[in-house]
Amino acid sequence: MTNIAQLIGADPGWLSLVKGVLVFALCVVATLLTILAERKVVSWMQMRVGPNRTGWKGSLQSLADGVKLALKEDLIPKAADRIVFVIAPVISVTTCFMAFAVIPMTGKVKLFGHTTAMQLTDIPVGVLYVLAAASVGVYGIVLAGWSSGSTYPLLGGLRSSAQVISYEVAMGLSLVAVFIYSGSMSTSDIVNAQNKWWFAVTLFPSFIIYTISMVGETNRAPFDLAEAEGELVGGFHTEYSSLKFALFFLAEYVNIIGVSALATTLFLGGPTAPPGLGFTNAWLGGWFTFIWFFIKVFLFFFLFIWLRGTLPRLRYDQFMKFGWKVLIPVNVAWILVVSTLRVMSQQGAPQYLIAAFTGGVVLAVLAATNLYDSSKRKAEERARYVGEMPEPSFPVPSLPRTKEVE
Secondary structure (H helix, E strand, O other): OOHHHHHHHHHOOOHHHHHHHHHHHHHHHHHHHHHHHHHHHHHHHHHOOOOOOOOOOHHHHHHHHHHHHHHOOOOOOOOOOOOHHHHHHHHHHHHHHHHHHHOOOOEEEEEEEEOOOOOOOOOOHHHHHHHHHHHHHHHHHHHHHHHHHOOHHHHOOOOOOHHHHHHHHHHHHHHHHHHHHHHOOOOOHHHHHHOOOHHEEEOOHHHHHHHHHHHHOOOOOOHHHHHOOOHHHHHHHHHOOOOOOOOHHHHHHHHHHHHHHHHHHHHHOOOOOOOHHHHHHHHHOHHHHHHHHHHHHOOOHHHHHHHHHHHOOOOOOHHHHHHHHHHHHHHHHHHHHHHHHHHHHOOOOOOOHHHHHHHHHHHHHHHHHHHHHHHHHHHHHHHHHOOEEEOOOOOOOOOOOOOOOO
């Protein structure tokens, strides 16, 4: 058991309740801020002004939108399954908040006279708990599409289920290398294992695969196929209004913050300072680590905004092909490489042997990339060449003649 786990285990019940309320309030406030930040940043990318009416320079626009949604009429379609229709958004938003129970947001801090950490609990399988909570969240989307009694929400729900199943496999495999090198599935142990080098550096392929997978997991552009406006009107929440729609809206952004917080914990050292700035961890009685945590999470959120403002939406077949034929095979190969290197280092293999194995892997990757590029060029050349079409075996009427213009 780590020191952080011992501190959390010694918390009185009322302190755990206070921390839970603080985490919930932080997620709601962060959602309001991130919605505003997204609208502002996207407007700058598109050379617009963005929200600028409600509050100082539009700072209260997100709050005004929430109040407006709450005051709207709540409609339930006649063909809908009323009970499931009401429960679906509650499932989505509840599972998003559950993931924050094991996310470490600070190091050791003083809270109401008690030495603790801003983390509700620390279980040995904390990362698996987060993945399980995220998996249950998709039930809310599927049930919302099915219970609406309409075609477009049903298609959106089916798309979302296929999408989450596909990209959760890649996301889970990308974490195997982290478990191998940290020797634990506990979030606090994984943070402690990054005291010298972040896993984003030492396990860079896993970091890239997780980053791509978390965008697909949250149904965000360019992977927002479950709510494609041009095809499915509004997707799974087409028939929702008022507070139920607001809950789906809240769940989407809390989920984005959740996967960003998990990425920060697993690959960027959690709430600890970057290498070389460790002396800042003790500032403000340890609360400065929360500032580092917030900065890292915001960087991931900015990546979501950047992708939305830059990339067009993928076709559904391209999206699924990328998940099953690219991310998962690359992930499996990377796990084999990491496992081999870990075993060689633990058994005291000579450095030259480890270097030779690493060099062989790099050469194999370069050869495979070159082979793929050449085969792709040949396929493009074959597609570009169109031979003479044979004469049809059925009569074809002649084209009407047009008068030549002198």
